[in-house]
Amino acid sequence: MSYEEIMMSDAHLSPQTGLIPAINAWEIYLYDQGRSPNTVKAFLSDVRILTVYLPPDRTLGAITTDDLNHFLHWLEHERGVPCSPKSLARRVTSVKSFFRWLQKGGAILVDPGEKVVQRSVLSPLPEVLTEAELDAALLAADRHRRQSKPDARPYALLALLLATGVKKSECLGIHLNHIDLEAPEGPLVFIRYASPTNRYKERKLSLPEDWVPAYEEYLARYNPADRLFPWSPRRLEYLLEDIGREAGLSKHLSFDMCRWTCALQDYLNNVEHDKIRQKLGISKIQWREISMKLRQLAGKSE
Numbered sequence: 001m002s003y004e005e006i007m008m009s010d011a012h013l014s015p016q017t018g019l020i021p022a023i024n025a026w027e028i029y030l031y032d033q034g035r036s037p038n039t040v041k042a043f044l045s046d047v048r049i050l051t052v053y054l055p056p057d058r059t060l061g062a063i064t065t066d067d068l069n070h071f072l073h074w075l076e077h078e079r080g081v082p083c084s085p086k087s088l089a090r091r092v093t094s095v096k097s098f099f100r101w102l103q104k105g106g107a108i109l110v111d112p113g114e115k116v117v118q119r120s121v122l123s124p125l126p127e128v129l130t131e132a133e134l135d136a137a138l139l140a141a142d143r144h145r146r147q148s149k150p151d152a153r154p155y156a157l158l159a160l161l162l163a164t165g166v167k168k169s170e171c172l173g174i175h176l177n178h179i180d181l182e183a184p185e186g187p188l189v190f191i192r193y194a195s196p197t198n199r200y201k202e203r204k205l206s207l208p209e210d211w212v213p214a215y216e217e218y219l220a221r222y223n224p225a226d227r228l229f230p231w232s233p234r235r236l237e238y239l240l241e242d243i244g245r246e247a248g249l250s251k252h253l254s255f256d257m258c259r260w261t262c263a264l265q266d267y268l269n270n271v272e273h274d275k276i277r278q279k280l281g282i283s284k285i286q287w288r289e290i291s292m293k294l295r296q297l298a299g300k301s302e
Contacts (some may be wrong), residue, residue: 013107015061019051022060022107024096034196046094049075060102065112068095072116089119125293125300126260127251134162134261140247145217152217154243157229157236159214161255164205165262165280166191168255171236174228179207179215187212191281201281260297267294 003203013022021046030040053071054063075083075091083091099113129137161171170191178190187207193199199255224230237254244253253259259280276294277287 005129013060013102013105015108015237016059016079016109018057018059019054019063022102023047024049026101029101040116042090043094043097046091047098048209049091050095060108063099063112068099068112068116071095085119092116092119095106098198111268123289124129127257128264128297129249129251129253129257129261133247133249133251134265136247137249138162141243142214145214150217151221152214153222154239155214156211156218157239158243158258159208159211160189162262162265163211164189164191164206166205167259167281168233168236170281171229171255172227172233175226176224176228179228181212181215184209203281205279263290264294264297267298 013025025043026047027040030043035043050071051156053074054067058067070086072092074094076088096113096116096118099108099111102108103111103114111164137158138155141158144151144154160166166174173192173194174189178192180188180190185206187209188204189207190202190204195227229236240253240255241256244251247253263276266279268271273287273291277284277290280290282290
């Protein structure tokens with residue numbers, strides 16, 4: 001007996017159960033699965049709108065695919081409350097997840113959400129660095145190492161971001177003991193998370209050999225005690241902006257631009273797609289949109 005089936009039995013969920021008790025049981029399940037409070041809140045608020053739309057005596061087993069499609073049409077066109085494409089896509093996901101859970105646990109025999117068409121909303125394409133801009137930015141950062149007062153921090157930061165594609169929060173979370181220069185396969189950085197719910201995102205990423213001298217110069221000057229970059233997020237953002245200006249970029253150099261540039265470089269170099277996904281620390285569902293954007297960006301770069 002699966003965990004879902006045990007939970008349905010304990011909550012006495014069946015085709016004759018109403019929506020509200022089922023939603024309350026789903027809330028418990030989501031928290032048990034380690035979902036974040038914000039995720040649970042969003043899922044529940046989406047599904048609870050269904051209780052407003054459907055008759056109060058409608059049971060789980062009586063809800064059909066037509067009911068759900070009419071509900072989504074009502075949300076989009078008739079409810080009288082603005083519903084953006086992004087909100088609608090999220091609500092479709094929430095409804096489908098809820099009924100899939102009910103069917104998997106045996107509370108209903110047929111999943112009415114299975115044939116509801118998922119709505120996908122693609123955000124605009126991100127800005128990335130061209131090959132020439134990437135080289136110019138690295139050269140601008142490297143020049144700081146050659147000044148009368150050498151400073152390897154700009155290069156150490158930028159080269160790390162372009163090599164690993166880590167997010168800003170991940171970069172800020174790197175500690176000195178997360179870097180292994182003696183690994184048999186070459187220099188590595190381990191991306192770790194304090195929260196158990198994010199453990200699946202933990203990974204080890206290769207660092208370029210030519211990053212190591214800059215890293216050692218950086219340590220000698222700044223002597224960080226624990227975190228690799230012990231500054232505020234805004235201070236590091238300013239640092240990237242300064243590099244962009246010194247490189248003569250018309251674009252706003254940022255953590256996000258470095259992440260996308262890293263992913264695109266791997267994509268153009270024919271790195272196996274699942275390896276890019278794992279390097280970025282994203283799920284297979286997230287990869288669908290990311291890969292579509294990389295394909296478009298690769299086409300634009302040709």
